[in-house]
Amino acid sequence: MRFLKNILIFNIIFSAMGCQNSSSKEVVKHEIIKPVVISTWNHGLEANIEAWKILVNGGNALDAVEVGVKTAEANPNVQTVGLGGFPDREGKVTLDACIMDHHSNCGSVAFLQHIKHPISVARKVMEETPHVMLVGEGALQFALEQGFKKENLLTKKSKKAYEAWLQNSNYKPIINIENHDTISMLALDENGNLSGACTTSGASWKMHGRVGDSPIIGAGLFLDNDVGAAAATGMGEAMIKTAGSAMVVELMRHGTSPEDACREVVERIYTIYQNTSDLEWLQVGFIALNKNGEYGSYCLRPGFNYAVQTKSMENQLINGKYLLP
Template identity: 85%
Template sequence: MRFLKAILFFIVIFSFNACENSTSKKEKKQIIKPVVISTWNHGLVANELAWELLINGRSALDAVEVGVKTAEANPDVQTVGLGGFPDREGKVTLDACIMDQNNNCGSVAFLQHIKHPISVARKVMEETPHVMLVGEGALQFALAQGFKKEKLLTEKSKKAYEEWLVNSNYKPIINIENHDTISMLALDENGNLSGACTTSGASWKMHGRVGDSPIIGAGLFLDNEVGAAAATGMGEAIIKTAGSAMVVELMRHGKSPEAACKEVVERIYKIYKNAPDLEWLQVGFIALNKNGEYGSYCLRPGFNYAVQTKSLDNQLMDAKYKIK
């Protein structure tokens, strides 16, 4: 009997130590922070400003807002904010959303005359009981919050619109005119995630069209216990799969950021693969998990993203893709 008790005692002790060692190994997994990742080459400039905030102890929320505002204010980025390509009626309409580590989020859609919709979205999050404001209501709210009306249609974008009017042919051109939404994800020194997404939407769209960018779960989603994801590309395809939310859920179940992005892109491809005009479709995702691991994947070549960490200088990387 004593012999059996002794064996049982050693089994218990061994199991406890094995469990403790396993837990210890998990706890020792290196967490990379801070990290900032954003879409397209204008993400390089956005990352620079966001990074300055992150390394000085500011929140991921502040970083992503300040970061994407660089594209909103740049008239040469003709798919975001000031100078964005107009809709088919010649009006620049903007969409944006923002989300913090506590699952608070704010969004504006079909907003006109305001250069920084991302900051209006943050005000929606922080100053109202709502998540999304649209159109005239969003404009009224922005003006009440102290934002100023501005002319957003620049001469450069107006000229492009007038040239388009000659044939009025709505056919998106991938990676060039319709898909340069800027999305940004950040992990700060406190281990908290935030994300932002802002765009002027598809060029020459129908007046009133809203894509994925202001929709929480489509253009942007995060869970502070798991990770964050954001999208760029043809919004209708991303909305149909709740793209960013699905990327986060796949990371929850153990997928790496890149593998999670890849699976959602493949779901989108499955929906559209028999479409007669597949050549116009591009979608891409970026993802960042709680450990600071990042990844991306897109449907076809041409999508790139910018990343910065303490060990990696701000770099532009080409995403892996499905269609060769």
């Protein structure tokens, strides 16, 4: 009896002190910022403008990311995406892209030639087929059946650069401010739903048939609508080896901030490459956006930047934090 009375007294004192039972957890509520759009490199500024037109009017994130990255695909001066993209070592422009929505539906195309907007073909794969990825001739055939126009993507400017490269044929795919890479975009809409898109012509002068991370769900792009989204840019092989974007999302699932999640995966990549000759020219970068509208980025070395727009912040370019000087 005395024992039970002591327990009762202890519980009364414990409650009076404002303490909680250890089995209960305090719920921390975060202010949700929406809509938000974030995209890679300075061509992300133009992409954000078009995506924002949809988001600010209550449109969905999937439409926003598709329309956004199409600006880079159609711009011949962006020589690492779509029309005017640098060709492979055989002089052929081959494109990769993927897209993913808040239901975890996704579509992808790889080694696609002659189609200016691979991101839209990827969306058609997602919506019109039972598959996730189509490649090569099969992807082209599907695109033509869906009404896409076949055209020559090798512009005079990119052809001239290719011919200059042929003089030495030195394959060092440096990807940085001087040679903008993949455009990746993540968006959170007014309904609190996430979507992402990724599109590229891949590493300049790559081997014919090479495919990087951009069309691979989990490497170049990944999202979980309960957690957040992440996307990558840089040398695709490094992202594939680490399932980079998926790992960023998983880290956020366990409470890691978007920036810290990106940083941890960059550090993993550095560990893999630190004792190799590839580290000399390697660049990788990630962007991330969580369910609360918080965003972040991290890259291996200086030179990577990304564009962000929210309701409280005008579209602007931000230099990514980096690991190596």
